[in-house]
Structures are given as structure tokens and as C-alpha cells.
Amino acid sequence: MLERLNQAMEHIERHLDQRIEVAELARIAVTSEHHFRRLFSALAGVPLSEYVRRRRLTVAGAEVLAGEKSLLDIAVRWGYGSNEAFARAFRAVHGIGPREARRTGATLHSQPRMSFRLVVEGSTTMRYRIVAKDAFHLVGRKARVPLVHEGMNPDIVAFVRGVEPATVRRIEALSDQEPRGVVNVSDNLVGDRAEGSELDYWLGAVTGADVPGDLDTLPVAAGDWAVFATAGEFPQAVQHLWRDVFTQWFPSNPYESRPGPEISKVRVSADGRHADAELWIPVRRA
Numbered sequence: 001m002l003e004r005l006n007q008a009m010e011h012i013e014r015h016l017d018q019r020i021e022v023a024e025l026a027r028i029a030v031t032s033e034h035h036f037r038r039l040f041s042a043l044a045g046v047p048l049s050e051y052v053r054r055r056r057l058t059v060a061g062a063e064v065l066a067g068e069k070s071l072l073d074i075a076v077r078w079g080y081g082s083n084e085a086f087a088r089a090f091r092a093v094h095g096i097g098p099r100e101a102r103r104t105g106a107t108l109h110s111q112p113r114m115s116f117r118l119v120v121e122g123s124t125t126m127r128y129r130i131v132a133k134d135a136f137h138l139v140g141r142k143a144r145v146p147l148v149h150e151g152m153n154p155d156i157v158a159f160v161r162g163v164e165p166a167t168v169r170r171i172e173a174l175s176d177q178e179p180r181g182v183v184n185v186s187d188n189l190v191g192d193r194a195e196g197s198e199l200d201y202w203l204g205a206v207t208g209a210d211v212p213g214d215l216d217t218l219p220v221a222a223g224d225w226a227v228f229a230t231a232g233e234f235p236q237a238v239q240h241l242w243r244d245v246f247t248q249w250f251p252s253n254p255y256e257s258r259p260g261p262e263i264s265k266v267r268v269s270a271d272g273r274h275a276d277a278e279l280w281i282p283v284r285r286a
Contacts (some may be wrong), residue, residue, distance in 0.1 A: 035258050129227050130224055143155070242262075
């Protein structure tokens with residue numbers, strides 16, 4: 001898997017000054033576009049689109065300092081239709097405009113080329129199981145919130161506190177299959193999982209029964225789910241589990257993620273510091 005990812009990285013380098021299609025990168029990596037975006041973001045720590053942008057502006061920066069081409073020629077080569085658009089993008093990465101950088105010989109920022117390799121640290125194992133589920137409904141309350149990678153998400157905290165206890169009890173009573181009880185769900189994420197990307201957050205239950213019309217409902221197709229368990233400091237243990245699933249488990253196992261909600265079942269200690277959790281990720285064999 002890592003070898004194929006690195007072949008996709010080479011494709012990016014060879015085509016930096018052209019339109020890079022995620023479909024072609026996924027074909028090289030022998031995976032789906034959905035899984036490629038998720039895996040790249042987890043491994044690289046930045047969304048694919050942001051990495052490509054930084055690489056382009058790194059090479060463009062060298063051309064600006066070389067002084068052999070006009071700024072407009074450089075802008076056009078790297079996909080910008082005007083000097084103004086190029087200058088805005090250049091300043092966002094390098095902290096200085098291209099004209100000033102050329103005139104003063106400024107120090108610029110560089111995004112190195114990335115390649116991936118597997119590093120084995122310690123002897124920690126990941127506990128998981130594969131569960132085949134029939135189609136079901138997710139039912140509960142949902143809100144559109146920004147993605148937060150580390151620490152508590154204040155928008156989610158405010159949303160959960162705003163759900164009346166009686167409604168939570170109604171939702172919990174609808175649970176009739178795994179994962180049982182009230183669950184936390186992320187779905188309909190926009191973009192490449194960058195910090196601040198919007199997603200649907202659900203406080204809900206998994207059910208096969210008829211659902212009340214006054215609750216939010218999401219039909220979920222039948223399929224396989226990889227289920228992971230963890231315990232540790234809250235919320236870091238849950239956030240780190242998601243990271244480890246994509247950076248360690250997927251590259252080492254014959255599965256890829258598929259579209260669908262990501263479900264977590266979290267039991268938090270009375271003092272709010274410790275959690276036991278399960279993470280359900282929709283998967284299919286690669």
C-alpha cells in the first residue's frame with residue numbers, strides 16, 4: 001500500500017504545473033478517491049489540496065527568486081490567472097509578495113516533497129473486529145459543526161448541552177442493535193478533513209425500527225464495519241484512535257474506507273477525564 005502511495009506522490013511531482021486529478025491518484029494507489037483523501041490527510045497531516053498548493057508555491061518561489069521569468073509567466077504556469085491572484089496565494093505561504101521577494105531576495109518557506117514509510121514503534125497492538133451489518137437508520141439530533149482535530153470541540157459541547165434530557169432518553173430507547181445506546185456520529189464532511197472543515201455531528205442511536213418523524217434520520221446502507229476499541233484520556237484517546245486507524249491499521253490491512261458515517265460509542269468517567277470507546281468505521285476489502 002505504501003509503495004503505491006509513493007507512486008502517487010511521484011505523479012504529483014511530475015504534474016505539479018498541470019491539473020492533478022484525485023481520480024488518477026486513487027487509480028495509481030489502487031484505492032477509491034474517498035479512501036485516498038482520508039488516508040493522505042491522516043498520513044501527511046494536511047489535506048491533499050493544501051499539500052499540492054504548498055508544493056506549487058514552493059517551486060514558484062524558487063522561480064521568483066531566480067528572476068529569469070516575468071511574474072505573470074510564473075503566475076500562469078502555476079495556475080493563477082493574474083498577478084493579483086498569484087500574489088495573494090504567494091503571500092499566504094511565504095509571508096511576502098512575489099515582487100517584494102524578488103526585489104529583496106527574501107527568505108521563503110518551503111514545503112518538502114513527501115514520501116511515506118512505515119515506522120514500527122513499540123509493541124502496541126490495535127484491537128479490532130469486522131462486523132457485517134444490514135441496512136439501518138441513524139436517528140437523533142444533528143448539527144453542522146467545524147472539525148477540531150485536538151481537544152474539545154466547543155460547537156459540539158454547546159450542541160450536546162442544548163439537547164433536552166428527555167430527548168436523549170427517547171433517542172436511547174430507540175437503540176436496538178450494535179453499537180448500542182447513544183452514539184456520536186460524524187458524517188457528510190466537506191473537503192479533505194482540514195481543521196475547520198464542516199461536518200454533520202449526530203447525537204443518535206442505531207436502529208432498525210420505525211423512527212419518529214420529529215427526529216433527524218439518516219438511512220445507512222448495509223456493509224462491513226471495522227470496530228476498534230480504546231481506553232484513555234478524554235477526548236485525546238478517541239481522537240488519537242481515529243488517527244491510528246488511518247496511519248497504522250489501513251496501510252497494514254486489506255481494507256479501505258468507504259462512504260458512510262463514522263460512529264463512536266464513548267463512556268466517559270464521572271470526572272470527565274477518562275473514556276472507554278469504540279470507533280466504527282465503514283470499510284470494504286481493498
